Amino acid sequence: MVEYKDTLLMPKTDFPMRGNLPANEPKMQEKWNEMDIYKMVLERTKDRPHYVLHDGPPYANGDIHIGHALNKVLKDMITRHRSMTGYHVPYVPGWDTHGLPIEQALTNKGVKRKEMTVAEFRELCEKYAYEQVENQKSQFSRLGVRGDWENPYITLKPEFESRQIEVFGKMAEKGYIYKGLKPVYWSPSSESALAEAEIEYQDIKSPSIYVSFSIKDAKGVVPEDAKFIIWTTTPWTIPANLGISLNPEITYVVVAVNENKFIIAKELLANVAETLEWENPQVIQEVKGQELEYIIAKHPLYDRDSLIMVGDHVTTDAGTGCVHTAPGHGEDDFIVSKKYGLEVLSPINDQGCYTNEAPGFEGLFYNDANKVVTEKLKEAGALEKLSFFTHSYPHDWRTKKPVIYRATPQWFCSVEAFRDELLKAVEDTTFTPAWGETRLYNMIRDRGDWCISRQRAWGVPIPVFYTENGEEIITPETISHVSRLFREHGSNIWFQWDAKDLLPEGFTHPGSPNGRFSKETDIMDVWFDSGSSHQGVLVERGMKYPADLYLEGSDQHRGWFNSSLITSVAINGYAPYKGLLTHGFVLDGDGRKMSKSLGNVIIPEKVMNQYGADILRLWVASVDYTGDVRISMDMLKQISEVYRKIRNTLRFLHGNVSDFNPKQDRVAYDDLREMDQYMYMRLQDVLKTVRSAYDRYEFASVYHTINNFVAVELSAFYLDVAKDVVYIEGKDNHDRRAMQTVMYDTLQTLLKVLTPILPHTTDELWSYLNEEEVSVQLTDFPELDEHSNFPELRAKWEKVIAVRDDVLKALEEARNAKIIGKSLEAKLTIFASEDVAALLNDPAVNFAQSCIISQLEVVTGKETAPETALVLEKTSIVVEKAGGEKCERCWSYSETVGQNASHPTLCSRCADVVEKHYV
Helix, strand or coil: CHHCCCCCCCCCCCCCCCCCHHHHHHHHHHHHHHHHHHHHHHHCCCCEEECCCCCCECCCCCCCCCHHHHHHHHHHHHHHHHHHHCEEECCCCCECCCCCHHHHHHHCCCCCCCHHCCHHHHHHHHHHHHHHHHHHHHHHCCCCCCCCCCCCCCCCCCHHHHHHHHHHHHHHHCEEEEEEEEEEEEEEECCEEEEEHHHEEEEEEEEEEEEEEEEEECCCCCCCEEEEEEECCHHHHHCCEEEEECCCCCCEEEECCEEEEEEHHHHHHHHHHHHHHCCCCCEEHHHHHHHHCCEEECCCCCCCEEEEEEEECCCCCCCCCCCCCCCCCCHHHHHHHHCCCCCHHHHHCCCCECCCCCCCCCCCCCCHHHHHHHHHHHCCCEEEEEEEEEEEEEEEECCCCCCCEEEEEEEEEECCCHHHHHHHHCCCCCCEEHHHHHHHHHHHHHHHHHHHHCCCCCCCCCCEECCCCCECCCCCHHHHHHHHHHHHHCCCHHHHHHHHHCCCCCCCCCCCCCCCCECCCCCCCHHHHHHHHHHHHCCCCCCCCCCCEEEHHHHCCCHHHHHHHHHHHHHCCCCCCEEEECCEEEEECCCCCCCCCCCCCCHHHHHHHHCCCHHHHHHHHHCCCCCCCEHHHHHHHHHHHHHHHHHHHHHHHHHHHCCHHHHHCCCCCCHHCCCHHHHHHHHHHHHHHHHHHHHCCCCCHHHHHHHHHHHHHHHHHHHHHHHCCCCCCCCCCHHHHHHHHHHCCCCCCCCECCCCCHHHHHHHHCCCCCCCCHHHHHHHCCCHHHHCCCHHHHHHHHHHHHHHHHHHHHHHHHHHCCCCHHHEEEEEEEECHHHHHHHHCCCCCCHHHHHHCCCCCEECCHHHCCCCCCCCCCEEEEEEECCCEECCCCCCECCCCCCCCCCCCCCCCHHHHHHHHHH
């Protein structure tokens, strides 16, 4: 007795329905490590053209955050895709390991820096940095990021530092490095100079004061008893005032107010009069700013001159048109004062406190001095108005504390010296998204010289020596020697050895007749470290240079992209990258910045423990990363549903080709049925779209294309229809093998194009296939089959599917009306126009099978439908219960059930299959 259910060719697969990714992915990664999949991939592709995505180094401190995950997964999807589409793709991950955060972390742990030598403190910093690298390395690896994790680049390594010294030396040799006294961003909280890239802006409340300066020598131009009025929001800089700047082209007025005479810009008279509450001010004189040049005013607090100068930087946007000028605390102030030969006065020490150059305020912290200075001005009768306002102000991006402008001797890179070359390099770079070009171009166009020195301990020393008379020594010979020493011993020797031991043997210099030398104590800006990575990594390891791509967050236009560009153009004349790709920041589900105080932080480790890395990777693929992106646990739950659909579709495909041998059972395209040919065409459409989207880094397009194909065209159409063939027909039935051919190619294509996004899942399923390659990562994307595009067939089946959509609506209504349950219980009568009727009656279409119904009647003439018919776009449809009996094997209803005496419960089709194959 035949058990009919045993004659059905049901799907067979050991690939689990549930991924259990949190438990299984680490096992998969162990397997990859054991087989050294990264090395195997490189060996397979070694003869191909090289493609290099150079990794921008994250800072080695603390656990990775969701922005790190977005960044590293994007990189991994690109490198995986390129290695499967014709390239050799080495990927070397790296870390930035110098700088203040590590110093601060050790201080917070109780390390007493001042109780040990610099070298001892640096050794602790190095140990801590390596601990952080190992921590982050395991977290990045857990994301499934493939790369040379056994040999990453780390900016504290001797070979990297050696290359960095070479970069500095080449720039110095070209005259781009100089030491100068200039106002720079100074962070009292870090006790160091900062570069523009280390500044962020936050709102603070500041005092706003109007101060009058009496005249000492009016040069006969204005009344001797007149006073200039300045406006400032930094009262603490008043002790450093050496002058007042006016615009030479602006008209200034002498205004009589009560018994006083004040000088301000004419254009600002109304605003100033209102602010200072002047009643009935009278203009008694008008004069051009140029005519007021060299008048001498009196400092309101000291017995000191304040020179009247002119400069184009003075505007009438705010204030009085008379600008308080302290050359030690402002860039414009410094420039105009230098022109007039004024000294640079900066009476503030490294900690932000006044020195004895500000009598009466010694030891006072600059911010605390605002109130004291204001009170002293009031006592002197010079304070005309005090109020407060909130505004955006520069802060140290590490300590989050306000910074000041302070003139100190610093080392600079002269951007001005080769700005045109830099701008040309920007123009020669490809940007994704395109607006990045304008942003970087404007930043390079507008930026000042780069302050590269820092007054810290943990970093790469600036390799400069000094003679006995203070002359600087930076020669190719000394640079080359220090570079070799650093490569051999590491940079800590700079703080352990004497200067003479760091110089070439027998080195002499006229400036040191006694043979004594000293060395620079400042270290380099950490942006110089990472900005030298094109030499420390690409050149050091013999990789392609310039790199094909740098990929980082959009904040790196002013950071790593910027510093890398400057160092590369300075020494080679071109950018270190051919293309720049940027992504936005990760916000919470409501579009808010993530913060611990809001409790809205999404931690990658938590996501992977709950859902798995492939879910997080699928989220990365789903978002438009070119702007800010959103994430929440609810969003990840939705992504996991999409993943489940994809996984189960792959599982279904695998189960239905378990008895398919492509070498023996494949049906040629021309011999496929029309439906199969159409689905093969659609597969090629998907492949074409996906390959193109990957090439353009448009991963959301990959995601949506595959998701739509899986959900709509496979699950809801082709694979649903396929059950009636691959389950029911005999094993080697032509129609069955035809469908299996398309299903096999679909499975192979989806597995390969999904591998950059879901490597754990695709490799897991690959292990259940009988393929030569041990991993799907050792395969290439399928090539596009351009010969299977037949426009007429495509148009025909698009019409078929449009009518099928009508049918599905009619079946749903009939189901709701309890006329039928499952669709196989239905008989459809379709009233359609002549061309549609001809289409549905076409044997090649087999429309009843396409709709998964038991019986179909097509009537020409949509208008002939009865009133009970459901009127739809293409057709009018009547749904009723199918006639005949239900076949025990295929569950369709047929009048032929019972006609075969040997198999009375089967329809004639199933009876034939059973008798042919199972009796």
